[in-house]
Amino acid sequence: GENVEQHPSTLSVQEGDSAVIKCTYSDSASNYFPWYKQELGKRPQLIIDIRSNVGEKKDQRIAVTLNKTAKHFSLHITETQPEDSAVYFCAASSSGYALNFGKGTSLLVTP
């Protein structure tokens, strides 16, 4: 089955700096890669996703890049703010329904 690895497990940045989280996947058939943000005690919420037919997608301060050859994808957050502090999960899907999640990255943005 699909195996998704996520790094780093924790990340601390200063407000205004950029944060990068990286994920690798094992199933070459995976074609959908969402990123979820989960604040403490709250539900996961989709922040951005990318399909395998594009290499990059951007939404304001958030961008995701995908390298299908290397089977890795990354989340980039620019101009970080304290409210960006949360756990971020990457996921990959080849089936169109089951999402296979990484173990998460706990991001702390300090003022």
Added chain:
Amino acid sequence: DTGVSQDPRHKITKRGQNVTFRCDPISEHNRLYWYRQTLGQGPEFLTYFQNEAQLEKSRLLSDRFSAERPKGSFSTLEIQRTEQGDSAMYLCASSLARGGFRDEQFFGPGTRLTVL
């Protein structure tokens, strides 16, 4: 609130007891998913429904687990003879599959199960 809702939010039970959780998806969504999340881990897929049909079950879903979505609306997840290893957050998600590429899954707040 028009989002995914789950009930109860917390459940404490003794080992060996049966428990049942309910999920109400976003009203027009035809797909419903169950995931399990343990501390420090990402959600793990358990099963999913397209309307009332259960189309896929993970190997994580042992014989003690059963899920239903009888009318294609709400869903229930039952765990029989609970074990301490069942302690986790059980998340429900729903999506609207329209045959196209996009199928964003919206998550509910989860039911936290503690088995003593």
